[in-house]
Every structure is written in structure tokens, then in C-alpha cells.
Amino acid sequence: MTTKELLVRLTAAPSVSGAENAAAGVIADALAGTADLFETDPLCNLKATLNPDAPAEDGLLLLAHMDKIGFIVTGVDEATGFLRIEKCGGSDLRCAPAMRVKVLGKRALPGVIISTPPHLATPDAANKALPVDKLGVDCGLPYEDMKDLVVPGDRVMEDYPLYELGETKVCGPYLDDCAGVAAVIRAAGIYKEKGGTRRLECVFTTREEVGGQGAETASFTSGCGAAIAVDVSFAKAPGVPETVEAALGSGPMIGCAPVLHKDISDRLKALAEEKNIPYTVEVMGRSTGTDADDALTAGGGKKTGLISIPLRNMHTPDETADVRDIEAAASLLAAFALCEKEDDR
Amino acid sequence: MKELMKTLCSVDGTSGRETRVRETILSLIGDGHDTRVDALGNLIVNVKGRERAKNKVMLSAHMDEVxxxxxxxxxxxxxxxxxxxxxxxxxxxxxxxxxxxxxxxxxxxxxxxxxxxxxxxxxxxxxxxxxxxxxxxxxxxxxxxxxxxxAVFTSVWTEMGDRVLSKALDDRTGCAILVDLIRAGVKYDLTVVFNTMEEVGARGAKAAAFSVAPDYAIVLESTTAADVIGAPEDKRVCLLGEGAVINFMDRGTVYDRALYDKAFAVANENGIPLQPKTAVAGGNDAGSIHVSRGGVKTVTLDVPTRYIHSPSSVCDINDVKALRALAEKLAEAFASADE
Missing domain, CATH: 2.40.30.40 (Peptidase M42, domain 2)
Known part of the structure; x- marks a missing residue:
């Protein structure tokens, strides 16, 4: 399976925060034959371990979140049959009008988020995104049908194909963090192929988009002394600060932040240089806003690093990433995991 | 009808770039028709009826999408x-x-x-x-x-019970109805026009109406339905599932009252649901057609459509069927009218 094909499967799997089981299934399939042990925990994190008999303290924990932003149903409108919704994660509501969605009710229902016709917009609201309580999902069915098919708490996901932009880029919802998930899956494959002997725990976390509870508990359970979170971050684009160095295609971003362990950041940079893997450095002044923040303080604490895939249009249906960056991130992660001695890390 | 709509909505063609839509329509109606493409790309089809018409009736829809x-x-x-x-x-x-x-x-x-x-x-x-x-x-x-x-919106044709979701329902729905009419055959001779450039000022229709020179014109359109969650009752314009829509006035045309009444009468006689467009908003090819030459008696009939001019418009197939039935009956009434 090519990385693009893997991304198509991952992005299509329903896994809005707190309801990630379908994505866990797709990931487990992709890692069948690579991982030796699959486990889940009470928060539904999926852990795929290579070399589970090797000591945990020498092992490496990789984290990528498998949950996706979306919406959660709060009610069915009796007059119209439309669904009332609340945000489940940080969807960019400027993009919500006329957005294609899939409602994950008793069965999956196609739907669309309403787009207010211009004549209904008050002058001061005309150029502003509507708040979520003024939105609704139209599934084309009357209340009598909808009330039996959808209940409050059901999730709503963005529903678009993954488009190819040029030779190497892909565009669609949920590359955050399917790009990271794909990088970890690919890294595990390389590690296995190269005969890595240490314990490698690949944890696909839940609930990152609503607070990182999955990473918090999964990292507590993991005995690995070191952890690397794999997520997406802002790539150069109009509106993004000029200080952002990463562009689509410039390779993974290696995180440097007070909360991240300098040895890990330095080792990642050295390995990238040594293996001729393109990279940029992403500097953050405090925490990272990723699963890394939760991993580093879990249990007695872990040496933690962060790798990010450059992404445009984050939290919109137009998220755009470069497959070359995902593959380069996988190579870098595998190289890090393959370092024989702790001192080499 | 759904299949025709799907085929036509899936073709891309914005204003001035309607060639693919026109070619699709030509292949859908098949050979054996008197067809002509004018300088602006309008497709004019003279449809031979089973009987001769007393008045020249033009039915039209626009091929372009935003x-x-x-x-x-x-x-x-x-x-x-x-x-x-x-x-x-x-x-x-x-x-x-x-x-x-x-x-x-x-x-x-x-x-x-x-x-x-x-x-x-x-x-x-x-x-x-x-x-x-x-x-x-x-x-x-x-x-x-x-x-x-x-370029046009990407969109995946989707069926939701009786409702369909797609880009370009405005106005490939009208095109689909006209293709279906041509294929089924009509009682009286009539002229069917597939117009270009409606979305940028109803330009195709201006030229086509001049050369067709009809006595009566019926414009088939898609119009905004605002029957969505939270919309005030009086601002909904028209409702999905309540039948075809007729305009009494919009930004381009004040419609002939006698024709407006006639449309309701024909709808009643034939048991076809018809609702007024309860807002004076929007414009369409009628704006160009009714002032063509010495003036043309013109009616606009629409399919109520939500989220118009977006990648995900929604309409109800029952309304499309109602519009098709009414367009045919009203065309017959105009073709056989004594004046």
C-alpha cells in the first residue's frame, strides 16, 4: 500500500474525538504483520508494540493521535428535521457553510451544514462566520425519520475525498493527524524491516483535539523512558508568520521547546543531517499544543520529543500536506528508534 | 430524471465555458432534431410537436454554473x-x-x-x-x-431519500427537465433553448430570445429555498417538497399578472403543486427575454433549491417532477391560446 492509499483509508475512517474505534481498526489492519502485540485501554487508545519482550525502559514510545475534529449532535429540530450541533474539537467555522458531512447515526447519513442565504444575513453578520448554535445539519430527511436515526451524542464528520494536488501533495480533511499516524505506521514498518530489537510502542491516541486525555493515560501506562509525539504544524502560506521556516516538501519539523528534551531534539537533528533527511526546526516558547505535552509529565516523566508534518489550512476540509514529508518523517523516526544504545539517542 | 440530473450536474461548465454541457445535452437528446448553436454558444432546438402551435413558445434553462x-x-x-x-x-x-x-x-x-x-x-x-x-x-x-x-466546485453527487445534493443544480435541473421533454415528445411545436452566461448577466438569453422571437417564454430555473433551521417563517422564500415555484417579481422582471394566474389555473387543473416565490429577490434569464424585440410574455418557474451557488445545493426530486409537469402543460396552454 502506498502512503497515499494509506492516507485515503485513514482519513475516511470515522473517528471524531471520543469515538475513534473505526480508525483503530484501520490502523491495526495496516500494522498487521508489523506489530507483535495490539492492546487497547479504557480511553480506547490503540497500542501496537514491536518486540514486546524487550525491556520497556530502553524502549521508545511514538504517539500520533487518531481522533479527528468534527461535531457532536445536540438535538433534532422538530420543525425541519435538521440536526443541532456543537463543536467536537476546533473546527474552523468560517468554512462550515455548505460543508459536506457524514452523520454517524444508527447508519451513516450524508448531510450538509447549512449555508445562510444572503437575504437572511443581517448587515453586521454578513461577513462573519455564524456561531455553531446558529448552524445545523441538513440530511434531507423529515423529523420523523431523523429522530429514529440520530440521537444526541452522535458524531458528525467532514466528508470529502482526498484530492491530489500536483505530484506529491494531498488535500482533504483530517490530515491532522492522519499524516502523523501514517508516519508512525511507516516508521514501524521500516523498524521491523531493518530488524530493530528494542521495544517500540506505537500509540494511536484518542481525544487529542479535545484536551489530550488519551495521551495522558497511555503515556502513564507505557514504561518507555523516551517518547516522540508525531503531529502536524503550520506550513508557510499566506497569513502564516514569515518566521515559519517549514514549507510543504521541506521535510519534517523537529520541535524545540522548553518542555521538550534537548537531547532528543539534538539527536533528531543530527540523524537527519547524517541520513540526508530534509528537515526544519520548529521553535516554541512554552508547550507544544500536542500529545507531547501530556507524554512528558506522565508517570515519573519521560524524555519527550516532537516531530511535525508541515500542513496548510489546518482544521478545514482543505488540509494540505506533502507525502514526501510524511515519508521523510517516517525515515527519521525509524532512524531514531534504530539507534542501538541509549547514549546514541 | 435523477439520472439525467446526475449526468448534467457532473459536467463542468461555468459562464462562457459551457461547451461540455452543450455537448452532453446534444448527446442526451440524440439525432433527429433541428438544432442550432449560435455565436454565444446557446443551443436552440426546434422541437416538432404532434400538432402545429398557434403561438411560438420558447422554453429555456441555462447551462452555465457559478x-x-x-x-x-x-x-x-x-x-x-x-x-x-x-x-x-x-x-x-x-x-x-x-x-x-x-x-x-x-x-x-x-x-x-x-x-x-x-x-x-x-x-x-x-x-x-x-x-x-x-x-x-x-x-x-x-x-x-x-x-x-x-474552475467549478468539486462535488460528489449524493442522494438523500427524495432529496439530491450536488453542485450546479442551478440550473442543470432546468436543463434535465428540458432534455426529458424533448426525449418524450411534445404536443405542440416549440423551441427549447439552453442558454449560456446567465450567471454573469443573462447574456446568452438576450441573443437567443432575439433570434427565436417567441410569443411566449417559460424560463425554468432554480431558486433559493431558505426553509432551514432557525429561518423566520416569512423569510423562507419557498419550501422543498411543496412543488414548483412561480415568480411574481424579482430583480430583473415584473411578471405578467395574467400569465401568473394562468400558471396557477393550469397547476390546479392538473393537480400539480405550485407555490409562489415569496420574496422579491434574484434575477434570471426572464430579465433579458421579456424585453426582447417588441416584448415577450414571460413566466419563470423554479425548483426550490437550498444552498444555491455552493458546492452542496439540495433539491427535492418531487419538486423537479412537478416543475416538469407544469412546464409541459403551461407550454401547451400558451401554444394553443387564441392570442
């Missing part, structure tokens, strides 16, 4: 564009468009995480938007897209 046109390629390989036809910025944000050569463009937006305060909810103007086509330089981009190239 879209975007590339205006400039930046040094970074991004495509600046403007809209073709009226589009709200929110319908473009976070969406993708497809150029005629298949190149996909993503409408970029500054990540909301990097926006402060009011910027988080402010909708940028279309002039500030750009398309990302995956190119990393001007040279690379120009191999895929040149200024003047047009």
Missing part, C-alpha cells in the same frame, strides 16, 4: 482568482475547485489558530483568497493553470 476564473499566478505558485457569478466567500473557504484540465485547487485560509479576536470569525473577501494547486513556483503553476482558465 465558478471561479484564474486571474494571476503569484511568484510562490499560488493562483489568484475572482468569482464567475455570485458566490459567498463562505461557500469557497475550505473548499476545492476543479479546472477544466482536471487540476484541483484548494481555497486556502489562514489557520484559525493563528487568528486573533474578530479575525477568527471574519470572512475574508474573495479578492484576498487564493488557490493552492500543489505548485511550488510560478513556472510550475503555469504548466497547470493560466490566467483566464475557469
Amino acid at each position: 465558478g471561479v476564473i484564474a486571474s494571476y499566478i503569484t511568484g510562490a505558485g499560488l493562483v489568484k482568482f475572482t468569482n464567475v457569478g455570485s458566490i459567498q466567500p463562505s461557500a469557497l473557504l475550505g473548499k476545492t475547485v476543479k479546472f477544466e484540465n482536471g487540476t484541483v485547487g484548494a481555497v486556502g485560509v489562514k489557520p484559525v489558530h493563528l487568528c486573533d479576536g474578530d479575525e477568527r470569525t471574519a470572512l475574508p473577501a474573495i479578492k484576498d483568497l487564493y488557490l493552492d494547486i500543489g505548485a511550488e513556483s510560478k513556472e510550475e503553476a503555469e504548466k497547470l493553470v493560466r490566467p483566464g482558465d475557469t
Whole structure:
């Protein structure tokens, strides 16, 4: 399976925060034959371990979140049959009008988020995104049908194909963090192929988009002394600060932040240089806003690093990433995991 | 009818670029018709009826859909564009468009995480938007897209019970009805016109109406239905599932009262649901047609359509069937009228 094909499967799997089981299934399939042990925990994190008999303290924990932003149903409108919704994660509501969605009710229902016709917009609201309580999902069915098919708490996901932009880029919802998930899956494959002997725990976390509870508990359970979170971050684009160095295609971003362990950041940079893997450095002044923040303080604490895939249009249906960056991130992660001695890390 | 609509909505053609739509229509109606394509790309079909008409009746729908046109390629390989036809910025944000050569463009937006305060909810103007086509330089981009190239919304045809969701329902629905009428055969001779450039000022219709010179015109359109959650009752314009729609006045035309009444009478006689468009808004080809030559008696009938001019419009197949039935009966009434 090519990385693009893997991304198509991952992005299509329903896994809005707190309801990630379908994505866990797709990931487990992709890692069948690579991982030796699959486990889940009470928060539904999926852990795929290579070399589970090797000591945990020498092992490496990789984290990528498998949950996706979306919406959660709060009610069915009796007059119209439309669904009332609340945000489940940080969807960019400027993009919500006329957005294609899939409602994950008793069965999956196609739907669309309403787009207010211009004549209904008050002058001061005309150029502003509507708040979520003024939105609704139209599934084309009357209340009598909808009330039996959808209940409050059901999730709503963005529903678009993954488009190819040029030779190497892909565009669609949920590359955050399917790009990271794909990088970890690919890294595990390389590690296995190269005969890595240490314990490698690949944890696909839940609930990152609503607070990182999955990473918090999964990292507590993991005995690995070191952890690397794999997520997406802002790539150069109009509106993004000029200080952002990463562009689509410039390779993974290696995180440097007070909360991240300098040895890990330095080792990642050295390995990238040594293996001729393109990279940029992403500097953050405090925490990272990723699963890394939760991993580093879990249990007695872990040496933690962060790798990010450059992404445009984050939290919109137009998220755009470069497959070359995902593959380069996988190579870098595998190289890090393959370092024989702790001192080499 | 759904199949015809799906076929026609799946073809791309914004204003001035209707060739593929026209070719699809020509292949759908088949050989054996008296057809003509004029200088503006309008397709004019003289349909032979089983009987001769007393009056010349023209039925029309427009082939073009709203879209975007590339205006400039930046040094970074991004495509600046403007809209073709009226589009709200929110319908473009976070969406993708497809150029005629298949190149996909993503409408970029500054990540909301990097926006402060009011910027988080402010909708940028279309002039500030750009398309990302995956190119990393001007040279690379120009191999895929040149200024003047047009694109339309990407969209996947979707059926939701009796409702269908697609781009371009405005006005491929009207085109589908006319294709179906031609294929089924008509009682009286009539002229069917598939117009170009409606979305940029009803220009095709102006030329076609002049050369057809009809006594009566019936325009088949899609019109805004605002029967959505939270909409005040009096602002809904028209309702899905309540039948065809008829305009009494819009921004382009004040309609003939006798014809308006006649449409309701014909609908009643034939048990066809018909509702008035309860807002004076929008405009369509009737604006050009009714002032053609010495004047043409004109009616506009519509399919109520939600989220019009977006990638995801929704209409009800029962309303489409009602409009088809009414268009045929009203055309017969006009064709056989004594004056």
C-alpha cells in the first residue's frame, strides 16, 4: 500500500474525538504483520508494540493521535428535521457553510451544514462566520425519520475525498493527524524491516483535539523512558508568520521547546543531517499544543520529543500536506528508534 | 430524471465555458432534431410537436454554473482568482475547485489558530483568497493553470431519500427537465433553448430570445429555498417538497399578472403543486427575454433549491417532477391560446 492509499483509508475512517474505534481498526489492519502485540485501554487508545519482550525502559514510545475534529449532535429540530450541533474539537467555522458531512447515526447519513442565504444575513453578520448554535445539519430527511436515526451524542464528520494536488501533495480533511499516524505506521514498518530489537510502542491516541486525555493515560501506562509525539504544524502560506521556516516538501519539523528534551531534539537533528533527511526546526516558547505535552509529565516523566508534518489550512476540509514529508518523517523516526544504545539517542 | 440530473450536474461548465454541457445535452437528446448553436454558444432546438402551435413558445434553462476564473499566478505558485457569478466567500473557504484540465485547487485560509479576536470569525473577501494547486513556483503553476482558465466546485453527487445534493443544480435541473421533454415528445411545436452566461448577466438569453422571437417564454430555473433551521417563517422564500415555484417579481422582471394566474389555473387543473416565490429577490434569464424585440410574455418557474451557488445545493426530486409537469402543460396552454 502506498502512503497515499494509506492516507485515503485513514482519513475516511470515522473517528471524531471520543469515538475513534473505526480508525483503530484501520490502523491495526495496516500494522498487521508489523506489530507483535495490539492492546487497547479504557480511553480506547490503540497500542501496537514491536518486540514486546524487550525491556520497556530502553524502549521508545511514538504517539500520533487518531481522533479527528468534527461535531457532536445536540438535538433534532422538530420543525425541519435538521440536526443541532456543537463543536467536537476546533473546527474552523468560517468554512462550515455548505460543508459536506457524514452523520454517524444508527447508519451513516450524508448531510450538509447549512449555508445562510444572503437575504437572511443581517448587515453586521454578513461577513462573519455564524456561531455553531446558529448552524445545523441538513440530511434531507423529515423529523420523523431523523429522530429514529440520530440521537444526541452522535458524531458528525467532514466528508470529502482526498484530492491530489500536483505530484506529491494531498488535500482533504483530517490530515491532522492522519499524516502523523501514517508516519508512525511507516516508521514501524521500516523498524521491523531493518530488524530493530528494542521495544517500540506505537500509540494511536484518542481525544487529542479535545484536551489530550488519551495521551495522558497511555503515556502513564507505557514504561518507555523516551517518547516522540508525531503531529502536524503550520506550513508557510499566506497569513502564516514569515518566521515559519517549514514549507510543504521541506521535510519534517523537529520541535524545540522548553518542555521538550534537548537531547532528543539534538539527536533528531543530527540523524537527519547524517541520513540526508530534509528537515526544519520548529521553535516554541512554552508547550507544544500536542500529545507531547501530556507524554512528558506522565508517570515519573519521560524524555519527550516532537516531530511535525508541515500542513496548510489546518482544521478545514482543505488540509494540505506533502507525502514526501510524511515519508521523510517516517525515515527519521525509524532512524531514531534504530539507534542501538541509549547514549546514541 | 435523477439520472439525467446526475449526468448534467457532473459536467463542468461555468459562464462562457459551457461547451461540455452543450455537448452532453446534444448527446442526451440524440439525432433527429433541428438544432442550432449560435455565436454565444446557446443551443436552440426546434422541437416538432404532434400538432402545429398557434403561438411560438420558447422554453429555456441555462447551462452555465457559478465558478471561479484564474486571474494571476503569484511568484510562490499560488493562483489568484475572482468569482464567475455570485458566490459567498463562505461557500469557497475550505473548499476545492476543479479546472477544466482536471487540476484541483484548494481555497486556502489562514489557520484559525493563528487568528486573533474578530479575525477568527471574519470572512475574508474573495479578492484576498487564493488557490493552492500543489505548485511550488510560478513556472510550475503555469504548466497547470493560466490566467483566464475557469474552475467549478468539486462535488460528489449524493442522494438523500427524495432529496439530491450536488453542485450546479442551478440550473442543470432546468436543463434535465428540458432534455426529458424533448426525449418524450411534445404536443405542440416549440423551441427549447439552453442558454449560456446567465450567471454573469443573462447574456446568452438576450441573443437567443432575439433570434427565436417567441410569443411566449417559460424560463425554468432554480431558486433559493431558505426553509432551514432557525429561518423566520416569512423569510423562507419557498419550501422543498411543496412543488414548483412561480415568480411574481424579482430583480430583473415584473411578471405578467395574467400569465401568473394562468400558471396557477393550469397547476390546479392538473393537480400539480405550485407555490409562489415569496420574496422579491434574484434575477434570471426572464430579465433579458421579456424585453426582447417588441416584448415577450414571460413566466419563470423554479425548483426550490437550498444552498444555491455552493458546492452542496439540495433539491427535492418531487419538486423537479412537478416543475416538469407544469412546464409541459403551461407550454401547451400558451401554444394553443387564441392570442
